[in-house]
Amino acid sequence: MKKRYMxxxxxxxxxxxxxxxxxxxxxxxxxxxxxxxxxxxLDDLLNIKRSRLPIITFIAGVIGLVVSIGFQVWTxxxxxxxxxxxxxxxxxxxxxxxxxxxTVLFGALITVGFFFLRSCLYPSKVAVLFHPRQTDDKxxxxxxxxxxxxxxxxxxxxLRVLGASEVDISYx
Amino acid sequence: MSGDNHIAxxxxxxxxxxxxxxxxxxxxxxxxxxxxxxxxxICFSISFLVLLMGIGVIAYQISTGIGVWGxxxxxxxxxxxxxxxxxxxxxxxxxxxxxxLLLFRQKWRTSINRAAEAMTIIAVCCAGIxxxxxxxxxxxAFWMFPYPNTRGDLWLNxxxxxxxxxxxxxxxxxxxxxxxxIGLIPDLATVRDRTxxxxxxxxxxxxxxxxxxxxxxWHRYEILCLILAGLAAPLVVSVHTxxxxxxxxxxxxxxxxxxxxxxxxxxxVFSGFAMVxxxxxxxxxxxxxEHYITKGHIDAMCKVLLVTGMMVGLAYSTExxxxxxxxxxxxxxxxxxxxxxxxxxxxxxxxxCNVIFPQVLWFKAVRSNxxxxxxxxxxxxxxxxxxxxxxxxxxxxxxxxxxxxxxxSPTWVEVCTFIxxxxxxxxxxxxxxxxxxxxxxxxxxxxxxxxxxxxxxxENV
Numbered sequence: 001m002k003k004r005y006m007x008x009x010x011x012x013x014x015x016x017x018x019x020x021x022x023x024x025x026x027x028x029x030x031x032x033x034x035x036x037x038x039x040x041x042l043d044d045l046l047n048i049k050r051s052r053l054p055i056i057t058f059i060a061g062v063i064g065l066v067v068s069i070g071f072q073v074w075t076x077x078x079x080x081x082x083x084x085x086x087x088x089x090x091x092x093x094x095x096x097x098x099x100x101x102x103t104v105l106f107g108a109l110i111t112v113g114f115f116f117l118r119s120c121l122y123p124s125k126v127a128v129l130f131h132p133r134q135t136d137d138k139x140x141x142x143x144x145x146x147x148x149x150x151x152x153x154x155x156x157x158x159l160r161v162l163g164a165s166e167v168d169i170s171y172x
Numbered sequence: 173m174s175g176d177n178h179i180a181x182x183x184x185x186x187x188x189x190x191x192x193x194x195x196x197x198x199x200x201x202x203x204x205x206x207x208x209x210x211x212x213x214i215c216f217s218i219s220f221l222v223l224l225m226g227i228g229v230i231a232y233q234i235s236t237g238i239g240v241w242g243x244x245x246x247x248x249x250x251x252x253x254x255x256x257x258x259x260x261x262x263x264x265x266x267x268x269x270x271x272x273l274l275l276f277r278q279k280w281r282t283s284i285n286r287a288a289e290a291m292t293i294i295a296v297c298c299a300g301i302x303x304x305x306x307x308x309x310x311x312x313a314f315w316m317f318p319y320p321n322t323r324g325d326l327w328l329n330x331x332x333x334x335x336x337x338x339x340x341x342x343x344x345x346x347x348x349x350x351x352x353x354i355g356l357i358p359d360l361a362t363v364r365d366r367t368x369x370x371x372x373x374x375x376x377x378x379x380x381x382x383x384x385x386x387x388x389x390w391h392r393y394e395i396l397c398l399i400l401a402g403l404a405a406p407l408v409v410s411v412h413t414x415x416x417x418x419x420x421x422x423x424x425x426x427x428x429x430x431x432x433x434x435x436x437x438x439x440x441v442f443s444g445f446a447m448v449x450x451x452x453x454x455x456x457x458x459x460x461x462e463h464y465i466t467k468g469h470i471d472a473m474c475k476v477l478l479v480t481g482m483m484v485g486l487a488y489s490t491e492x493x494x495x496x497x498x499x500x501x502x503x504x505x506x507x508x509x510x511x512x513x514x515x516x517x518x519x520x521x522x523x524x525c526n527v528i529f530p531q532v533l534w535f536k537a538v539r540s541n542x543x544x545x546x547x548x549x550x551x552x553x554x555x556x557x558x559x560x561x562x563x564x565x566x567x568x569x570x571x572x573x574x575x576x577x578x579x580x581s582p583t584w585v586e587v588c589t590f591i592x593x594x595x596x597x598x599x600x601x602x603x604x605x606x607x608x609x610x611x612x613x614x615x616x617x618x619x620x621x622x623x624x625x626x627x628x629x630x631e632n633v
Contacts (some may be wrong), residue, residue, distance in 0.1 A: 011193075034385045034387070035390065037614040037615065038391070038618060038619060046387065050395070053399060054395070057403070060538075073329070075318065076327070076329075079325055081367075084329055091331055095328065095331075097336040097414050098330055099339065101407075101410065102343070104403050105343045108346075108351075108399075109350065109401075111399055111400070112354065112396065115396045119388075119392055121382055122381055122382065122390070123379070125381055126377070127364070127365075127382045127383060128382075128384060132365055133194075133365070135383070136194060136365060136366060139194065
């Protein structure tokens with residue numbers, strides 16, 4: 001079953017932020033906003049909680065650190081100990097560079113992986129676009145047409161007053 | 173951007189022409205839709221021919237053996253490792269621009285980060301060629317990675333700086349490439365939604381991961397970019413630190429110094445920025461990006477060049493001072509030999525190109541004269557190549573035993589291999605500017621309004 005959406009199309013990000021402010025204060029629920037580049041100030045308006053990706057990075061980094069130190073100690077001191085220039089088998093300072101690199105590698109790759117998972121992005125995924133120019137120069141404010149209080153005419157008028165250059169209806 | 177509260181009057185816009193957002197996309201992305209121009213075709217063909225020559229020479233030396241190089245028992249590392257360090261150094265500017273300048277909130281980086289990162293990735297690939305050939309049996313290069321094997325679980329020597337290098341450079345390459353690709357995704361989506369060609373639409377739909385520009389994704393995306401920048405910033409510093417340990421952990425006079433890590437990192441940023449300048453001065457002309465890569469950008473990069481050049485100069489004099497102050501005869505001899513021995517010409521080329529000539533960048537008249545800046549960038553590239561040659565060859569060619577003293581000169585094979593890597597470098601770079609957005613379109617749009625109210629101060633470019 002396709003849902004019905006009302007779109008306010010803006011040409012400028014400042015007008016978009018202003019319109020969002022107005023809609024939020026009028027307690028109208030916003031489905032999502034699509035912009036060609038990140039527009040700051042919307043997070044607070046839409047009450048978006050700060051992403052928890054940094055926690056993932058920390059955990060991934062710790063795993064990388066433990067794995068790399070463990071592996072180096074195991075191979076160099078237990079699995080096949082080799083005397084290299086009389087250095088001790090359990091030579092932690094010499095393991096620092098590789099441990100650092102593996103920590104960073106794990107941190108970066110696992111965080112990116114979680115970003116794709118959480119945002120549901122993957123190769124050749126079909127992008128559901130509300131407007132053909134939303135990745136180029138149009139700023140789209142999408143409202144879901146549902147609920148008894150949803151008055152399309154009034155809202156469309158409101159979006160135009162707030163600066164929308166076009167107001168469309170779309171089914172997705 | 174609406175997030176900015178105050179912008180000082182002294183700031184000038186980063187894009188020097190009044191554009192609408194649509195026109196910014198047109199300026200940067202329209203060249204992808206058109207056929208290759210005559211300038212691009214000529215540049216690409218030359219690079220590709222040089223690359224083919226390089227492939228031929230590499231095939232020859234691998235099938236014959238690296239005895240075709242000019243190395244001898246005393247000088248066991250020379251052009252190969254010089255070229256390796258040279259290319260790795262060049263690979264430092266891109267991630268520095270995209271990561272460290274992002275953390276420092278330097279908005280001007282938005283026009284140049286994409287191309288600089290591409291340059292980084294390509295330069296690291298060029299660098300990797302040399303140690304792999306130097307192994308002698310490059311088809312066994314995978315032995316450098318720890319994998320369960322049939323040699324009775326014989327592992328790697330994790331105490332060897334050469335192995336640290338393998339990990340440092342492969343991590344750097346991976347993280348830089350991932351960071352670069354993450355930055356590309358929104359722009360790939362822009363290309364996907366603009367193009368008329370069905371084939372291009374299909375390819376970019378595959379590559380852009382279904383990006384829609386939803387605000388929730390943007391929020392997460394910006395956090396991700398900050399995290400990656402935070403991870404990549406120490407990584408940039410670590411790579412050349414570890415490369416310098418290839419030398420510093422040995423006991424060769426001239427290599428065995430604690431100053432090497434910071435000295436190498438400064439030198440790497442220096443040479444990287446020189447190469448970014450060389451490439452971008454060409455790119456902005458060929459691709460008509462003058463209003464995006466402005467004189468302001470070039471001015472800023474020249475200042476980085478000046479600062480890092482003086483850091484390198486400080487390192488040269490510190491090394492000399494320490495050679496005297498240490499009281500170590502061998503150290504003292506090595507450094508006197510560098511400045512006055514048979515390779516003095518290389519040493520003084522290095523000092524002039526890296527320390528003396530860049531001092532002209534103090535003058536605004538020089539920094540805004542693009543021809544002079546281009547010449548300076550080439551001069552620094554040459555100087556930094558000589559720096560590595562001086563460090564590596566002059567430290568080796570005078571051994572502890574005078575009976576093993578030797579000289580080194582490259583054979584045609586080594587020269588052609590080095591030139592061949594330039595072929596690879598430029599071929600890949602030209603393919604990049606032809607088929608991918610060479611400027612981060614979305615990011616430029618996000619800083620377009622920066623200081624635009626102070627527009628009366630815009631210089632004419």
